[in-house]
Amino acid sequence: MASIRVRKGSNKLFVDFRFMGIRCREITNLVDTPANRKKLEKIIEKMEAELTLGIFDYAKYFPKSDKAQEMVALRDRRACIETDMPAFKEFAALWFSEKEIEWRDTYKRKIQDIIDMYLLPYFASKPLDTIKKTDVLAFRASLAKVTYGKVKKHLSAARINSIMVPLGMILKEAAKRYKFDNPYEDIKSLKQPKVDIQPFTLDEVRRFIEGVREDYRNYYLVRFFTGMRTSEVDGLTWENIDFDRREIVIKQALVKGKIVPPKTQESYRAIAMSPWVYEALQDQYKVTYKRSDYVFCAHTGSPLDYNNVNKQVWHPTLRLLGLKTRNAYQTRHTAATLWLAAGESPEWIASQMGHSTTKMLFNTYSRYVPNMTRRDGSAFEALVNQSQIAQRSTDKETSQ
Incomplete structure (x- = not known):
C-alpha cells in the first residue's frame, strides 16, 4: 500500500x-x-x-524523478528476461553489425550517430515487442522539439525523416524475426518543402568570378561550369583530369577529410570540359600540380576545408559584391539552370550532373526548362560566349 x-x-x-x-x-x-x-x-x-x-x-x-529512468529500465530488463525478447539496444547493435558491410564508411558513421544520439536514449531498454505505433509517433513528435546551434533551430522535416529511416529498418527486421506486428508499418515520412534553389544568373556568375580572390578564381569557375558537388571538386585529384579528352573523371569525393567513393553509382561519370573550364584547369596545373595531388588545395598541399573556404572566401565575396546570400551548393544548381537556359538536352545535363534519369532534373528545375534541342554542350558554350565571362580568352588572343 x-x-x-x-x-x-x-x-x-x-x-x-x-x-x-x-x-x-x-x-x-x-x-x-x-x-x-x-x-x-x-x-x-x-x-x-x-x-x-x-x-x-x-x-x-x-x-522529473532521478529514479524514473532507472525504474523504467529495470522494468524493461525484467520483461526481456521473462519473454526472451531482446531489448531495442541489443537488437540495434546486432542489426548494425549485419548491415554495415553494405555501407560505405560515411554512411556507417551517419547511422551509428543516429542510433547513439536519438534512438537509444528513447528506446534502449524497451523489449522489441512492447514498442507500439504510438511510441514511434511519440518519438517522432519529440524530434520536432529538438533544437541545435546558437540560434536554437529546430530539426527540419528532412532531418527528422533521416533519423526515422534506421528506426523503421530496425523495427521491420525485428518484427520479421520475432514474429510480432511491425509498429512502423503505415507510418509515412513527413512532407518536405520543395528544394529551394537559388541559382546565379549569368551576369552574377561573371561578377563573382571577376570579384573573387585570384587564388580561388579557377576553383569557382570550375564549380559554376561543371555542376560538381562540393565533395567532388574538393576531392578532385590530377590523375582524374584528362586534358587530351578534355574530361574531368569523377570517381571519388572528399567527405569529412577522407576520400570516399562518389555519392551514388550514377555519380561515377566523365564531365566534359568547356573551353573556359579547360583554361582554368590549365592555369591551376601551373599552380598546384607539383605541390599536391589535389587540383585545388591549401598552401600546405592538403585538400581544402570547405567550412573555412565558405567563411573566408565564399560568403565574404557575396557580401563584397552585394549578391544575395546563399550556400555554395548553388553553384551546382547554377550549372544546371544555365545548361537548361541554353537549350541543352536534359539527358546530357543529367549525365553531367550524375543523375540516373532526367526525373530529378525536371522535379528540381522545372521552371527553368525551355524547349530543348541540343545534346552536346555546344549550346551552352554559345550562350556563355555571348557574355563578358569569355572576355579572358578573348583578351589573351588579342595580346598574342
Whole structure:
C-alpha cells in the first residue's frame, strides 16, 4: 500500500510505495494541507490500480524523478528476461553489425550517430515487442522539439525523416524475426518543402568570378561550369583530369577529410570540359600540380576545408559584391539552370550532373526548362560566349 508522508524541514508531501519489489519515495510540490492530502489520495488510488494491473508508468507520474529512468529500465530488463525478447539496444547493435558491410564508411558513421544520439536514449531498454505505433509517433513528435546551434533551430522535416529511416529498418527486421506486428508499418515520412534553389544568373556568375580572390578564381569557375558537388571538386585529384579528352573523371569525393567513393553509382561519370573550364584547369596545373595531388588545395598541399573556404572566401565575396546570400551548393544548381537556359538536352545535363534519369532534373528545375534541342554542350558554350565571362580568352588572343 502506498502511503502519504511529510518531508521534514520542507512540509512537502511525498509518496512512499513499492514498485517491482523496490521501495520508492517521491517528493511532490504539495504542501501538507488537508485539501492537498485529499488530492494526493485520489492520485494514489489510481497509481495502486495501475500497479496491480501491471500497467504503472513511473515516468508518467514522476517525470522529473532521478529514479524514473532507472525504474523504467529495470522494468524493461525484467520483461526481456521473462519473454526472451531482446531489448531495442541489443537488437540495434546486432542489426548494425549485419548491415554495415553494405555501407560505405560515411554512411556507417551517419547511422551509428543516429542510433547513439536519438534512438537509444528513447528506446534502449524497451523489449522489441512492447514498442507500439504510438511510441514511434511519440518519438517522432519529440524530434520536432529538438533544437541545435546558437540560434536554437529546430530539426527540419528532412532531418527528422533521416533519423526515422534506421528506426523503421530496425523495427521491420525485428518484427520479421520475432514474429510480432511491425509498429512502423503505415507510418509515412513527413512532407518536405520543395528544394529551394537559388541559382546565379549569368551576369552574377561573371561578377563573382571577376570579384573573387585570384587564388580561388579557377576553383569557382570550375564549380559554376561543371555542376560538381562540393565533395567532388574538393576531392578532385590530377590523375582524374584528362586534358587530351578534355574530361574531368569523377570517381571519388572528399567527405569529412577522407576520400570516399562518389555519392551514388550514377555519380561515377566523365564531365566534359568547356573551353573556359579547360583554361582554368590549365592555369591551376601551373599552380598546384607539383605541390599536391589535389587540383585545388591549401598552401600546405592538403585538400581544402570547405567550412573555412565558405567563411573566408565564399560568403565574404557575396557580401563584397552585394549578391544575395546563399550556400555554395548553388553553384551546382547554377550549372544546371544555365545548361537548361541554353537549350541543352536534359539527358546530357543529367549525365553531367550524375543523375540516373532526367526525373530529378525536371522535379528540381522545372521552371527553368525551355524547349530543348541540343545534346552536346555546344549550346551552352554559345550562350556563355555571348557574355563578358569569355572576355579572358578573348583578351589573351588579342595580346598574342
